[in-house]
Amino acid sequence: MKKKLGLIVNPVAGMGGRVGLKGSDGEEIQKRARELGAHPESPRRAMDALERLATIKDDIEIITYPDEMGEKEARECGFEPVVIGSVEPGKTSAKDTIKAAREMAEQKVDLILFAGGDGTARNLYDALGDNGVPVIGIPAGVKIHSAVYATNSRNAGEVALMYLQEKIKKVQDSEVMDIDEDAFREGRVTAKLYGYLKVPHEERLVQHLKSGRTEGEVAALNSIADDITESMEDDVLYIIGPGTTTRAVMEKLGLKNTLLGVDVVLNKQLVASDVIESQLLDLIKGKKAKIVVTIIGGQGYIFGRGNQQLSPKVLRAIGKQNITVITPQNKLSAIGNNPLLIDTGDYEANSMLSGYYKVVTGYQRTVMRKAE
Template identity: 45%
Template sequence: MLKKTFKVGLIINPFAGIGGALALKGSDGAEIRAKALALGAEKKALDKTRVALTEILPLQQQVHIYTASGDMGETLAQAMGFNYSVVYHPATEQSEGHDSELAAKAMLDEKVDLLLFTGGDGTARNICKVVDFSVPVLGIPAGCKIHSGVYAITPQAAGRVVAQMIQGQIVSLTQADVMDIDEDLFRQGRVNARQFGEMHVPTELRYMQAVKMGGKESDELVLADIAAYIIELMDEYSEHYFIMGSGSTVEFIMQELGLANTLLGVDLVKGGQLVASDLTAQQLFERVNHQATKLVITLIGGQGHVFGRGNQQLSPQVLRSVGKENILLVATKSKLNNLGGKPLISDSGDIKLDAELAGLMTVITGYRDQVLYPLADLQ
């Protein structure tokens, strides 16, 4: 079991769904909320959030919640006995959409493992403006309009997925749409829904890929998918250096690029071209220090080591320069499955860095296909 505390960002839109029972066709806008409250509407977002959080109560000693004051999260976290920190205070008691955005920014600063939010499509739009793909998100459905794919099917389902993540179980990351409709047009009987963005959402894992048969041919197909995605990222980040780590998975990507590869060494690519081969740790650091850089690395099959086995060129100095957010960990799902549930391991030679890297890691397992897998905190 991971020792590292799982950090949950929690944002509740207390007014989500407040206009639904009164047929107000939504809850967006201060006037609508004021009218709903005047008509005796009940705020149910906290109750729905409580249902979700109840699923993780048995794990509360492994969790720290970062939230906003009052009914945006603090009230419930305190009442349920969670360890929590308030990182945002709305200016008024009746919070608005911009408060969700500012709260999300504050939680990103805390480097939360998951941003959990309660609301409807309007709240999802607010979160998406800030988060994009920087952290997994999960919505607890409470709004009048739930067109977006970032929400769990029920509050209880949301809590169960969070519980899986806390326990270090593998969950898939899905790229889900954020949708919303024009409430004014909706009140006139017209539905005009459109996409406003996408975010990464954790889902219950359907672990082995049923569409690909077992054996070497399957792995080659999956590796081709992984390579296609990495090459697409190289095109997107053409001004970035890409450090290509050791191992056969990375070698396959280099073959797809048509570039010479150092199987047991570290190479450097930029703009789809080989810049340098078989670099030492010092040479690598001198190249990438203060430069936009991404690291493509795989794990040792059967052992789970990511750093410290056969890639000592990736020194703590280099890894700190690159940053955890720029590590592109690649592996087939069968390679992860062969770990038998054991966590990944970092043995970089810097105990503090290993602890900083611990937690859920995003692993690229196919073309725009990713899963979350735990990296152990061995302190």
């Protein structure tokens, strides 16, 4: 049976970037971008990715949305796609992306290849939720904080190729993140962790196509969780940040976990779930507390993206020496020689938190990484 590939192109993704608009969400902005002379970025990038699939043209069926949402790109690359749904050319919006992803899931596609930015990834998450349809993103947007994207268009094509050829068999939960664009244009960053989508995963190929073969995700998480839970001290509050790596710690303790939020543990028991800043400040008052966080998203942020509950106030009260960063080795390798990133929105807090961390990568195993 032919493999089915869903193809979604967000035709306006990336338009804002070239003209300094920090994002392209919203009709007004798209209009302004056009006035400023912006051209769509995503069609060309989608075609770069599709060219990688030329070798298996006859073995796959592409299911896509009309016109500029994928049909055009597929045809230009020599495919004869099955076109579903309907759109109003030149006036497509987030609603169309969501509709397209839903309908493709109903058609039981094996994978959705999509071109866009964080907003597009969010639309896919809205449509697909936890239903398990794997996706791989072609980075075409202004903001790429989500970890569902390949490092470039061609690599997105290659990942799709290898997944459809069953050379990649595993999928991994990867973060969908987005920033409030209105705030971003005013210079404030408030990135939120929206959820997780399944992304084809073979370490050498997906983690920036470079990290080699390591011990495997499950073993790595288990060994990190062993390290953290064994070294937990009595009568110390442990504030566990969001993410799949920290989830492994909670699972090891047998505690309910908030994947997208912050939980608090004391003497290996859950004392508060999905807390907000004010609750945290109350809880830690006069107590010894430690924070356990992991890298959120594809860029290496440990604070300020997806875990804003850990506010400058909270972080100041707890102090850098009481922060433990945990991550599997492959995620570190994926950010290459770049530092870990901190952006709490408070300059002083950022500088207080910057410097070296002994990042836990396994049982009794750490690496020195700088954060700035």
